[in-house]
Amino acid sequence: MADRFPSPFDMPTPPGAEGWQELYAYSSVFSDDRREYEESTFWFMDGVHTPEVIPPWDATILEYAIIALSQYNTRHYVIPPALGVDIRFLNGYMYLSPVGVADPDEIGARVPEFAERAGYYFQHWDELYAAWLPKVRALIRELEAISFEALPDREDMEVITEGRGQGSALDLLTSYHRLVDLTLKLWHHHFEFLNLGYAAYLDFFGFCKQLFPSIPDQAIAKMVAGIEVDLFRPDDEIKQLAQLAVDLGIASRLEGRADAALASLDDEAGRTWLAAWDKAKEPWFNFSAGSGFYHSDKVWLENLDIPFGFLQTYITKLRRGDSLERPMGAVIAERDRIVSEYSELIGSNEDRATFEGKLGLARTVFPYVENHNFYIEHWGHSVIWRKMRDLGRIFVKEGFFADADDIFLLSRHEVPEALYDMYHGWAVGVPSRGPKYWPRENARRAAIMDALRQWSPPPALGVPPEVITEPFTVMLWGITSDSVKQWLGGAQADGGLTGFAASPGIAEGPARVIFNADGIGDLQDGEILVAPLTAPSWAPVFGKIAATVTDVGGIMSHAAIVCREYGLPAVTGTAFGTKSIKTGQRIRVDGNTGQVTIID
Amino acid sequence: MAHVIWFTECQPSDAAAVGGKNASLAAMVRAGLPVPAGFAVPADAYRKALADCGLAADVESITAAADPADPASIATAGAAARAALASMRPPSGLADAVGAAYAQLCGQAGRADVPVAVRSSATCEDQPDASFAGEHDTYLWVRGADSVVTHLVRCWASLFTDRAIAYRWQMGYPTTAAAMSVGIQTMVQPRAAGVAFTLNPVNGDRSQVAIDASWGFGEAVVSGEVTPDNFLVDKVMRQVTQRTISAKAVEYCLTESDTVAARPVDPDRQQVPCLSDPEILAVAAMARAAEKHFGCPQDVEWALAARGRDEASVVLLQSRPETVWSRRAAPGATGTADSIASIVATLLDPHHGRPAVAG
Numbered sequence: 001m002a003d004r005f006p007s008p009f010d011m012p013t014p015p016g017a018e019g020w021q022e023l024y025a026y027s028s029v030f031s032d033d034r035r036e037y038e039e040s041t042f043w044f045m046d047g048v049h050t051p052e053v054i055p056p057w058d059a060t061i062l063e064y065a066i067i068a069l070s071q072y073n074t075r076h077y078v079i080p081p082a083l084g085v086d087i088r089f090l091n092g093y094m095y096l097s098p099v100g101v102a103d104p105d106e107i108g109a110r111v112p113e114f115a116e117r118a119g120y121y122f123q124h125w126d127e128l129y130a131a132w133l134p135k136v137r138a139l140i141r142e143l144e145a146i147s148f149e150a151l152p153d154r155e156d157m158e159v160i161t162e163g164r165g166q167g168s169a170l171d172l173l174t175s176y177h178r179l180v181d182l183t184l185k186l187w188h189h190h191f192e193f194l195n196l197g198y199a200a201y202l203d204f205f206g207f208c209k210q211l212f213p214s215i216p217d218q219a220i221a222k223m224v225a226g227i228e229v230d231l232f233r234p235d236d237e238i239k240q241l242a243q244l245a246v247d248l249g250i251a252s253r254l255e256g257r258a259d260a261a262l263a264s265l266d267d268e269a270g271r272t273w274l275a276a277w278d279k280a281k282e283p284w285f286n287f288s289a290g291s292g293f294y295h296s297d298k299v300w301l302e303n304l305d306i307p308f309g310f311l312q313t314y315i316t317k318l319r320r321g322d323s324l325e326r327p328m329g330a331v332i333a334e335r336d337r338i339v340s341e342y343s344e345l346i347g348s349n350e351d352r353a354t355f356e357g358k359l360g361l362a363r364t365v366f367p368y369v370e371n372h373n374f375y376i377e378h379w380g381h382s383v384i385w386r387k388m389r390d391l392g393r394i395f396v397k398e399g400f401f402a403d404a405d406d407i408f409l410l411s412r413h414e415v416p417e418a419l420y421d422m423y424h425g426w427a428v429g430v431p432s433r434g435p436k437y438w439p440r441e442n443a444r445r446a447a448i449m450d451a452l453r454q455w456s457p458p459p460a461l462g463v464p465p466e467v468i469t470e471p472f473t474v475m476l477w478g479i480t481s482d483s484v485k486q487w488l489g490g491a492q493a494d495g496g497l498t499g500f501a502a503s504p505g506i507a508e509g510p511a512r513v514i515f516n517a518d519g520i521g522d523l524q525d526g527e528i529l530v531a532p533l534t535a536p537s538w539a540p541v542f543g544k545i546a547a548t549v550t551d552v553g554g555i556m557s558h559a560a561i562v563c564r565e566y567g568l569p570a571v572t573g574t575a576f577g578t579k580s581i582k583t584g585q586r587i588r589v590d591g592n593t594g595q596v597t598i599i600d
Numbered sequence: 601m602a603h604v605i606w607f608t609e610c611q612p613s614d615a616a617a618v619g620g621k622n623a624s625l626a627a628m629v630r631a632g633l634p635v636p637a638g639f640a641v642p643a644d645a646y647r648k649a650l651a652d653c654g655l656a657a658d659v660e661s662i663t664a665a666a667d668p669a670d671p672a673s674i675a676t677a678g679a680a681a682r683a684a685l686a687s688m689r690p691p692s693g694l695a696d697a698v699g700a701a702y703a704q705l706c707g708q709a710g711r712a713d714v715p716v717a718v719r720s721s722a723t724c725e726d727q728p729d730a731s732f733a734g735e736h737d738t739y740l741w742v743r744g745a746d747s748v749v750t751h752l753v754r755c756w757a758s759l760f761t762d763r764a765i766a767y768r769w770q771m772g773y774p775t776t777a778a779a780m781s782v783g784i785q786t787m788v789q790p791r792a793a794g795v796a797f798t799l800n801p802v803n804g805d806r807s808q809v810a811i812d813a814s815w816g817f818g819e820a821v822v823s824g825e826v827t828p829d830n831f832l833v834d835k836v837m838r839q840v841t842q843r844t845i846s847a848k849a850v851e852y853c854l855t856e857s858d859t860v861a862a863r864p865v866d867p868d869r870q871q872v873p874c875l876s877d878p879e880i881l882a883v884a885a886m887a888r889a890a891e892k893h894f895g896c897p898q899d900v901e902w903a904l905a906a907r908g909r910d911e912a913s914v915v916l917l918q919s920r921p922e923t924v925w926s927r928r929a930a931p932g933a934t935g936t937a938d939s940i941a942s943i944v945a946t947l948l949d950p951h952h953g954r955p956a957v958a959g
Contacts, residue, residue, distance in 0.1 A: 114944065118940065122940065212806070213805045221832065347806070
């Protein structure tokens with residue numbers, strides 16, 4: 001077995017993708033300027049958030065996410081053993097390198113600072129968290145309020161009569177900068193609690209493993225799991241709408257495609273239901289069918305056929321007499337039983353008290369860990385993508401782009417340049433260069449993106465540490481010394497796969513390998529879903545499938561959380577699931593041990 | 601003192617009379633655990649037989665001559681003592697009482713000459729600090745009242761197996777103080793059997809039940825002749841957390857001459873798990889029930905009684921306090937109640953909670 005991964009400098013550029021580096025920030029690509037450092041460190045591909053090629057503008061959100069994470073570790077809370085996470089794009093894929101603090105003295109010196117700063121957050125968690133939600137809602141309202149208006153032929157007369165002394169193009173530029181800055185602010189808010197929340201959870205996790213070395217991971221997760229989680233709200237809303245449709249006797253009219261069906265609801269019952277549907281949309285349909293990190297991830301609000309399809313699935317279930325309710329009473333009773341039985345097995349009262357204290361803190365922090373995802377990655381990002389498309393449409397109008405989505409082929413720094421070009425032509429009264437330049441350039445870039453998609457990124461690059469101790473690699477990405485070993489060794493010889501035992505149970509069935517939300521319609525009852533990762537918006541498919549296998553993610557990944565909720569076996573983080581398993585193969589998923597076996 | 605004491609009627613106050621193993625079986629019966637029916641012949645019967653036959657003094661002098669440092673002298677003394685005891689006759693009335701009780705077992709089982717296990721239950725066995733595990737003899741698949749009485753006497757004699765003499769010496773139990781009660785218990789013909797610990801013997805984790813299981817009678821597992829399948833079950837989650845299937849080369853089963861003997865397992869059956877998941881969970885639940893009843897970690901023997909083709913039920917054959925980890929403190933938790941200090945420790949070593957390597 002090799003002891004290192006390939007050097008990032010040995011990675012060939014896929015044919016046809018020459019020049020891809022220029023599409024990303026100069027500081028975010030591997031270069032000879034930092035070669036010695038870049039070659040000697042460990043980089044892993046972030047398949048959890050970005051399993052596919054990242055378009056140039058989409059890289060903005062990733063850079064902002066990672067930089068916000070980093071600053072909290074390094075500058076806010078002074079996490080003793082960890083600085084930030086370094087980021088590079090290679091052939092369009094994102095590689096990350098969490099940076100630890102090596103010097104034990106320096107770690108020691110950081111401890112009191114961390115205790116003071118993080119301690120303040122833990123002690124005041126409830127009040128700080130109570131302030132978080134209004135803060136984020138206000139921020140998203142600010143994002144919503146941004147509007148991009150095409151440049152007028154003449155400035156309005158009011159600009160003259162009010163003596164404003166400034167023009168529309170400045171608004172356009174300002175609005176763009178504002179969108180970008182608010183995106184960064186959104187990510188500052190994202191990491192205000194997340195790392196501390198994970199740390200407290202991991203502390204409880206570790207304590208349970210000390211008390212009970214063989215305790216299953218998901219038993220610990222079940223002890224802290226939230227009962228009412230906003231991440232499940234979109235799905236719950238659809239269930240309620242399905243029930244309402246049945247109650248109102250209009251279920252049979254909700255067939256076919258969304259637009260036609262919704263337009264037909266012109267009587268009283270129909271309007272009652274439509275009002276409920278419209279009410280559910282804001283904010284709950286700001287829900288991405290993917291991870292939310294790609295502009296191409298389909299958002300329910302703009303793709304009503306997605307939630308409408310789920311609605312139809314639920315209506316069918318209701319007509320069959322199935323219940324759609326998540327069995328809350330049973331879930332709570334089970335959680336309480338698990339806690340009290342482990343507590344009984346603890347040898348000393350002192351340990352029991354510590355267990356209860358840590359459980360309490362983990363439960364305090366956990367709602368954030370589960371819920372933030374809806375507000376940031378789903379709602380916040382949906383608004384950002386929407387606003388960017390609004391701006392894209394202005395470029396289309398001015399002949400710069402063929403399609404509004406072409407704006408995502410520009411890096412965030414190039415958008416103001418293109419705006420300036422548009423502004424210049426408009427101000428001077430001459431042709432802008434854009435209408436000639438960007439269609440040609442974007443065609444070239446689209447071809448580069450396609451070429452990059454043909455490349456298969458290795459799971460890691462560079463030199464792995466002997467043991468993975470950097471806490472965020474473990475906590476946020478679920479990468480351990482074992483996963484590194486597995487990557488170095490490749491898939492098991494017998495075709496078996498190992499991952500996290502993320503949700504208990506054993507299931508056997510035909511596999512259905514699906515790479516994105518577009519494929520979930522192919523899933524048949526009783527099939528086992530095999531995917532790079534799952535998104536929360538796939539929730540309705542969990543009523544159909546027998547089990548889930550993912551390439552990436554740990555026991556706190558979406559697939560894990562949802563499968564536990566639905567009582568389905570899940571093995572996450574297998575690294576090679578979608579590569580090793582073919583649709584139609586019979587596989588056996590053991591969610592108790594984390595083993596996946598290909599039977600034929 | 602009665603000649604026989606039924607497990608169902610045996611009280612905690614009878615423990616000294618019926619020995620550790622029988623007392624434990626009776627306690628399991630009282631706890632409602634699925635223990636096969638049976639009765640004890642109290643140790644007084646042994647003492648009376650010894651006295652009636654005038655052997656008490658002989659046995660004492662024979663064993664006093666043994667030098668604990670010299671295995672050969674123990675072997676000589678043991679053989680002499682066993683030969684003397686083999687000639688014992690049960691006290692008058694005992695054979696009839698045992699025969700009557702045995703007939704009752706046959707009645708309960710609905711078959712003539714029901715097979716029984718005749719088990720030694722020495723008065724010094726199963727102390728918290730000394731298990732005496734396997735020091736005395738047990739006879740399996742004994743059928744017919746006469747044979748039961750014959751094996752009863754053999755159990756008495758097994759108080760002087762070489763290993764029992766040596767073990768008593770090591771543990772400081774005077775030979776003259778030891779007496780033998782015997783348990784007679786209906787036997788089932790198991791499809792699989794084995795042992796279970798109500799903690800993980802590798803790391804002392806009390807949230808787990810560890811099961812060793814193999815084909816046929818449990819003797820192959822207890823004696824260590826076979827590498828059993830090993831299962832770990834989480835008591836709270838009631839799920840199998842680890843399974844190791846081994847090549848089970850040997851099984852004890854009934855021969856054509858109606859005795860229990862070892863025979864090789866067909867190669868194609870060796871690697872087949874000997875328990876299904878529901879069966880594993882049933883064994884674990886029963887072991888856990890025993891632990892809850894006795895209030896401390898248990899080391900149990902169990903068997904899976906075949907009932908027709910697809911049906912099986914678990915029976916408990918023995919339950920005694922686990923003696924290795926019970927003497928140690930529960931697995932140490934170094935996590936501190938000070939949350940910040942503990943979170944710092946977690947950040948410094950995010951793996952401290954990761955599953956440890958066995959050992």
